[in-house]
Amino acid sequence: MIPINRPWLSDEEKKEILMVLDEGVLTSAALEGGKRVQEFESLLRRYLNIKHVLAVNSGTSALLAALLALGLKEGDEVLLPSFTFVASANSVVAAGATPVFVDINKADYTIDTGDLARKITKKTRAIMPVHLYGHPADMDEVIELAKSNSLEVIEDACQSLGSEYRKRQTGTIGLMGCFSMYASKVLTSGEGGAITTDDDLLADRLRMIRNHGMVEGYDTRVFGLNLRLPEISAAIAKGQMKKxxxxxxxxxxxxxxxxxxxxxxxxxxxxxxxxxxxxxxxxxxxxxxxxxxxxxxxxxxxxxxxxxxxxxxxxxxxxxxxxxxxxxxxxxxxxxxxxxxxxxxxxxxxxxxxxxxxxxxxxxxxxxxxxxxxxxxxxxxxxxxxxxxxxxxxxxxxxxx
Ligand SMILES: Cc1ncc(COP(=O)(O)O)c(C=O)c1O
The missing domain is CATH 3.90.1150.10 (Aspartate Aminotransferase, domain 1)
Structure with a gap:
């Protein structure tokens, strides 16, 4: 049997996992995350050439955290393709907004920016282009439309780690980018994800959101959930980064x-x-x-x-x-x-x-x-x-x- 995708796991990942087990610290509820989480974040930050990377426990969590960070209200609309994995739309619903589906282009199955322009209304708050199959969406047009209509852009880069648009990594072009490290992805931690941003305030907010909105113990300041990546998963991701x-x-x-x-x-x-x-x-x-x-x-x-x-x-x-x-x-x-x-x-x-x-x-x-x-x-x-x-x-x- 030749599977559609299969993780490439070798000694790097095994070594890292055993070190976590030896150290006996399997997760950390500290604001900045555990040791392996932080090590993985800094590797990915360097790879993507972006200011902030926050590891979370799935691509869905990454999208949800990014949408929560925008502070969407009921009735707000987020424009995204229907031709995507359902997690893209589910995260919009979970964040309390309404997904509005946009068509794709036939050339590479990414968002059709003509249809996108037609579907912007007074209720639109954000655009979520999806780099489906690892094909970068037409980001120049997306960013232009977002700017001229005062909308935010969250890239669903769950399938596109390593893809580039005009020599920039996908997931680093919009306000925030979201990656998945699900088992089939180009880089995996079993389950896992990451959010990127260059914005310091947003990064602070995202850090709270992934940890029940807490900063120093039980002091919930914003709405959040447990979106933390366990250390063993971070160890696998760290090993994967090397190759x-x-x-x-x-x-x-x-x-x-x-x-x-x-x-x-x-x-x-x-x-x-x-x-x-x-x-x-x-x-x-x-x-x-x-x-x-x-x-x-x-x-x-x-x-x-x-x-x-x-x-x-x-x-x-x-x-x-x-x-x-x-x-x-x-x-x-x-x-x-x-x-x-x-x-x-x-x-x-x-x-x-x-x-x-x-x-x-x-x-x-x-x-x-x-x-x-x-x-x-x-x-x-x-x-x-x-x-x-x-x-x-x-x-x-x-x-x-
Ligand atoms: C386009 C897209 N968005 C979101 C997700 C959600 O990622 P995860 O499965 O890690 O929650 C995936 C992954 O399967 C995906 O392919």
Whole structure:
């Protein structure tokens, strides 16, 4: 079985974990966090070239803390894509605001800044671009819109550690950036996350928020929760930081090889992920996501199941998973606005937007039915990537028969 992602764990992480166990301090409720938490924060701070990094216990916690730090009120709206992991929207709801879903662009599945501009209202307080799959969103346009409408920008960089936008790390461009260290991510601590900011006051506030709003013992000054990262998790993250560049390089090599092999085949309508030629976006290759959008494939498939216009994707996925035992995956179907909870939320809180769906989330709905992610994680060898490409191509050949 070749999984879609797998953590690369080695002696660095083991050594750090054993040291924590030997020292016997598993967590710290001090404002500044435990020893390993602080060590990890300073490594990530240097890597990202940002003033403050706060480690927390998940990417969701990072997003929630960032949104709480803005002091959102009921009725405030946060603009974000629906084509994302549901945590992006859930954190907005948890912070007491309303998520308003924006479409994505077909080039790289990140927020469509034209649609974003259209959806700004008097109630909008913040924009949450998501660097989906590790593809940087169009941050110049996002920042420009935010500035001209007095909005804050929180980057959901949960999938994009190591990705760059105009030579700057994603997650360091908006007011705050949020990272995840979930087990599948490019750098993991099992569960974990981090918030970044250059703003000293915000950093102080975030430090309180991750620790029940306390500063010196039981003196809750702002609303907060227990969002602390345990020391063993921080130890793993610290060990991982040492090989972050190597892990990213292996992903890039695997992705380049896969593109080379896939584009040699005759696949009508295959869209492979590509960094823009002018180099202004650099991917971390967290997820290598293709889209299957061929007319020929659609015609062929229509004879197979006239009701399911996207079954090329699903058939290839099934063949690769069941026959070749490759952990291909679909991120994300359904998109957030089509999940039962958010369907109802949009109906009740945003009836105007509900009336216009799917028209105003057209690319989102297209993408959810056409994308497929293939493994390129750093533990895969050249032979593994060849195997992935061959099984993709032969699944495609089978469909043509
Ligand atoms: C885009 C996005 N946002 C938020 C999250 C939430 O991160 P976590 O799973 O660490 O809570 C994830 C991670 O899965 C994600 O991919």
């Amino acid at each position: 972050l560049n190597e892990m990213l390089e292996k992903r890039r090599n695997n992705a380049n090889l896969l593109t080379d092999l896939l584009t040699r085949s005759d696949f009508d309508g295959l869209i492979t992920p590509t960094e823009p030629e002018d180099g202004h976006k650099k991917f971390n290759w967290y997820l290598y996501t293709v889209a299957l959008d061929g007319q020929k494939a659609k015609d062929k498939i229509n004879t197979f199941d006239p009701l399911d216009y996207a079954s090329t994707r699903d058939l290839i996925k099934d063949k690769m998973a069941n026959n070749a035992k490759i952990g291909v995956a679909v991120y994300y179907d359904p998109p957030v606005h089509l999940t039962p909870y958010y369907k109802e939320l949009v109906q009740t809180r945003l009836p105007n937007q509900a009336r216009e769906i799917p028209n105003n989330l057209r690319t989102t709905e297209w993408a959810s039915k056409h994308v497929l992610s293939l493994p390129v994680h750093p533990l895969l060898s050249v032979r593994d990537i060849e195997y992935v490409a061959n099984s993709f191509n032969s699944a495609n050949e089978n469909l043509k028969k």
